[in-house]
Amino acid sequence: MKKKKICFIAQFPPPMHGLSKAVETLYNSNLSKQFDFEKVDITNNKRFLRNLIKIWKSKADLFYFTISQTRGGNIRDLIILKLLSLQNKKCLIHLHGGYYRKLVDFELQGWQKKMNYKAINNLAGVIVLGPALKSIFQGMINEDKIFVVPNCVDDVFLMSDTEFEEKVSAIFQKEVLHVLYLSNFIRSKGYPEVLEMAKREKERVATGSKKRLHFNFAGKFFEDSERQFFESYIKENELQEFITYHGIVDGQRKKDLLKQSDIFILLTRYPNEGQPISILEAMGNGMVIVTTNHAGIPDIVEDGVNGIVLSLDNKIYINTLLNNIVSIFRDNNATRMIINNRKCVEKKYKQDCYITNMHEILKLILREN
Template identity: 70%
Template sequence: MEKKKICLIAQFPPPMHGLSKAVQTLYNSNLSADFCFEKVDITNNKLFLKNLIQIWKSKADLFYFTISQTKGGNIRDLIILKLLSLQEKKCVIHLHGGYYRKLVDNDLVGWQKKMNYKAIKKLAGVIVLGPSLKYIYQGMIDDKKIFVVPNCIDDEFLISDEEFEKKIVALNHKEVLHVLYLSNFIRSKGYPEVLRMAKLEKERVSKGAKKELHFDFAGKFFEESEEEFFENYVKEHELQDFVTYHGIVSGQKKKDLLRDSYIFTLPTRYPNEGQPISILEAMGNGMVIVTTNHAGITDIVREGTNGIVVTEAMENQKEILPMIYNLKSKFHEIIETNRRVCLLNYSEDRYIKNLEKVFKKYL
């Protein structure tokens, strides 16, 4: 029997980020044995016309489309969706974020908002990252057509069971625990708050306490001003012994950071946030999570069970550090819970199976 064809309209790496990584995982998965995958890489807007022609000519049985959460990107998406609608093609869109509904209802002018509601209503289905994000499409499309497919941690960045056991045993002898911030350096992602936590740890040590935490940062600076802010803050507060910046990490260097860190912090209020893969990577590699109750994070991290969830903007880091110290007696339990939950619900295999269920519903 001839394999059904699925056309993936999405951003493929490079650059590598949460969305492109998830798409690449799907494209390279063993589903290619059951379906014939075709890809249209929409990363470069200069190729828009070429991409439209490819989409128009495609004989795919189903189109899988990862949509944008910006005004300009939305216009591009509406054109693509209109093209598919004219051809009466089946299309499922996958939202890797949590801002789309706010974009449509609050940021777009009347005609563009109306076109979004019309386009969504005609779709075969929509996919969100967690139950708490289903509201984004409610009132736009039948609830039965809203599917939940959580993100996943790539097998490449998951430590082995043997390494995990060693990590658990080593925790008993660790005097200084490494706290990891692994994300892009955008203010609303919360890296300045993590720097302030490092400053408070230094102040505590300067009063005679033992150093208990070291702060590791890794990720990309998109603005020179952000890099200057980071470097100046470290110099001004003399945090060189408490803060290490590792640059943009991948491969073995990223694996080492995930293996050696025991606490992961992402105090994000980033408007476009969906369900950060970095949190899932941290859980799978045996870390206690310190984050915010923002976007789809509430579906994967619960206060006390997975770590610490901050329920308001983190202006007062003085409260966060004592919470971390007080939680230390539960670190073993939390780390083991996070590893187990991640392997069960957020593995690469589980992610692919969840998408397969959606695809088979329409093919």
């Protein structure tokens, strides 16, 4: 029997980020043995016309399309969706974020908004990252065509059971706990607040207390101004002994950083946020999570169960947050949270779970006429 062909219209790495990593994981999975995969890499917009030609000529049975959440990107997406519609091609879109509906309803001109509603209504299906994000497409497409597929932790970045057990047993013997910020350096992701936490920790130590926390940062700077702000803050406040910047990490360097860290922090208000893979990686690698109730995060992190979840409706008080983090470890709640996180990832967010979920949706849509 001839294999069904699926064409990926998506962003592939480089650069490496949550969306491109998820696409790469699916494309390189064992599903490529059951389906005939081909790809149109839309990362570089300079290749737009060439990509349109490839899409037009493709004989795929299904087009898997990761859509944008920007005005310009949306125009590109509408052109692609129109091209597929003219050929009566079946298309499944995957939204790796939480901003699309706000973009369409509040930022686009009337004609562009109408085109989005029409294009979405004609799709074979849409995928979101969590139940909290299903509302993005409600009213645009039938409810039974809205699917949920959470992100996953790639097997390569999941510590072994032995490593996890050793980490749990040793955590209360550590004099200094390691805090990790692993994300792009965008202010709405919350990295300035983590810098302030390091400053407050230094001030506390200056009064004669022992150092409790060391702050590790890793990720990409997209703007020189962000790098200058970050470096200047550290220099002006003399935080070199409290902060380590690891650059852009992947492979073994990333595995080592996940293994050594005890607390993961992402105080995000980023408008395009979906379901951060970095949080899932931290959960699977023995960390307490400190984050916000933003976008799809409430689907994966619960206050008091996984760690600390702050409401975006309230101001973040850094001293209070620091005290709450330390008290979790002092009161022995950290072990419970760390074990909860590990079990949660093993049950719902491992790589094979992601591939299985995607496989079921692909089979369902390809069966439909």
